[in-house]
Amino acid sequence: MITAILLILLAFMIIGSIIAIETKDLLSSVISVGAVGLGLSVVFLLLGAPDLAIIQVAVEVLTLIILLRVIITREDVTVAHRYRYAEVFATSAVLVFGGIFIVFAWVSFRQLPEFGGPLLTVAREYLGSGFSDVNAPNLVTAILLDYRAYDTLGEATVIFAAIIGALAILRKTGRIHDDRNDIDS
């Protein structure tokens, strides 16, 4: 039952991604990206990962708002040049490499254990003694912020550096305003 729902959602997400890539209208493209993200959050929910589902919904909404604002405010028109030979070459290259990937992925995924099957050594350790070690009923948070807090510190540093970089590049103060070379208008 859950497998059928997951397959339907997967098809929905793949169709949404194709629409997002292929459509000419940027607004429709952004809305398709949002639909794919919401489908992904439902998939997380069905697979029993509510933490990820919550994060996916919240971040997806924020990303969608940012993209919509940018698209509505800036009226950019993308002009697609279509060269027949280059396109044929690109498509055939994608098909060849996709085929090779699918063949090898099929062979190697057959070797993997069953979905959610035998627990790995580390996971068994976490699941067995996580609650008594940390006293946190939410094991995901216990792993993120106790066992692997160093990892989380790295993630936080990455986000921090990215935001500082964005603020530094896109800042207003310190920019010389010149009407002739105003890239904003």
Place this chain on the structure above:
Amino acid sequence: MTGMTLIVKTTTRLIVGFIVVFAASVILHGHLTPGGGFAGGSMLACGFVLLLLAFGKKETHKVLTEPGAATWDSLGALGFLCIALLGYVAGVFFTNFLPHGTPFTLISAGTVMWSNIAIGIKVAACLFAVYVVLAAFRASES
């Protein structure tokens, strides 16, 4: 950016408090229920963005300015780092040095709740800042 119509403003005034309270609840109960610092922080950022979209720049700057967001971002990151460094009190980096308390209560699990609060503040401020610089005051303002 001057804000939207009266209908949007009234609805936002009703809703935004609930968003902030729910985000705070998700952050504070990160070690008990699904969610945590990142999820609650992005919800909080969504609340601020809603405020900015509905009321415009001037009203939102009474709550949080762009340098303020950068400051809170840095404070959250430094707070998380301080929690990590305070682990040296009990031994190594990131030791869970606080008493673990009884499970299923709010004050439990040692440093996990405080890390969640720090990450929540950091994520909320930085996502709001990135919204402001990327999308809010571009072509319409300058």
